[in-house]
Amino acid sequence: MLEPFASARLRYRPLGPPDAAGLFALDSNPHVLRYLGTPPLADPAQARAALARVQGAYRAGAPARWAVELRATGEFLGWAGLKLNHEPVNGRADFIDVGYRLLEPHWGQGYGTEAGRAWLDHGFGALQLPLIAGYAEATHGASRRILEKIGLEFINLFDAADGTPHAWYEAQNPGPAQ
Template sequence: MLEPFASARLRYRPLGPPDVAGLFALDSDPRVLRYLGTPPLTSIAQAHAALARTADAYRAGAPARWAVELRATGEFLGWAGLKLNPGPVNGRADFIDLGYRLLAPHWGQGYGTEAGRAWLAQGFGPLKLPLVTGYAEAAHGASRRILEKVGLEFINLFDAANGTPHAWYEARNPALAQ
């Protein structure tokens, strides 16, 4: 497993019990969930359950999301990271997905791009992953721009299980290129 690490303005560490209030704030905000197709959390117990699922992934040694906090203050901004997605999504299964979710007051400050770049570097460096993918609702321009800025290449549009158009992105590890 990776050790906690940092980028210019952010620190990344495994999510834990102290993050439950931040996770609830994040996933109970309809603005944050607008393009995700999931209903907002309505109880702190749901945030505890989400945290327990992440802890299970950590114990299994699977890639999972980590907390993102400001280096200067330790303030919880949300989460980012790589995650093993069993799929199927866009005809694929068992792929590594780059994701990020930040509290609305922290949008538009480049934190998503910084976190995405940091996690792509972890995926291609210490984790030696051959391929990292990402996807976003086609109408979610901000998230798509982040995927492109961090180095993922647009591959295709596809309809998600709910029929909503999504954009699929991929990046291959340059150190493993033949």
């Protein structure tokens, strides 16, 4: 597993039990989930169960999301990171995607871009991944702009399982082939 690391304003570390309240605040907010097609959490136990799944991925050595906090204060902002997806999306399975989800008061400050770029760099550097994908609902302009700013290239539009149009992005590792 990677060690905690930092970018200019943010620190990234594995999610742990103290983050359950922050995860519940994040995933119980309908504004945060607007483009995700999932209902808001109604019970903190759901956040604890999600946290247990992430920690299971850590134990298995699979890429999974990490906590994002402000370096200056240690305040929990949300999560970001890489994730191994086994379920097919856009005709692909067993791919690594970069993702981020921040508490609403922290939107529009460049944190999503900073976190996405940091994880893309770690994925290509420390993990030597050959390809990292990202996807967002086609109408979610802010998330699509982040994917483009961090260096992913638009590949195609596709319909998600629920019929909602989504945009698919990818980036190849720019380093030497292993």
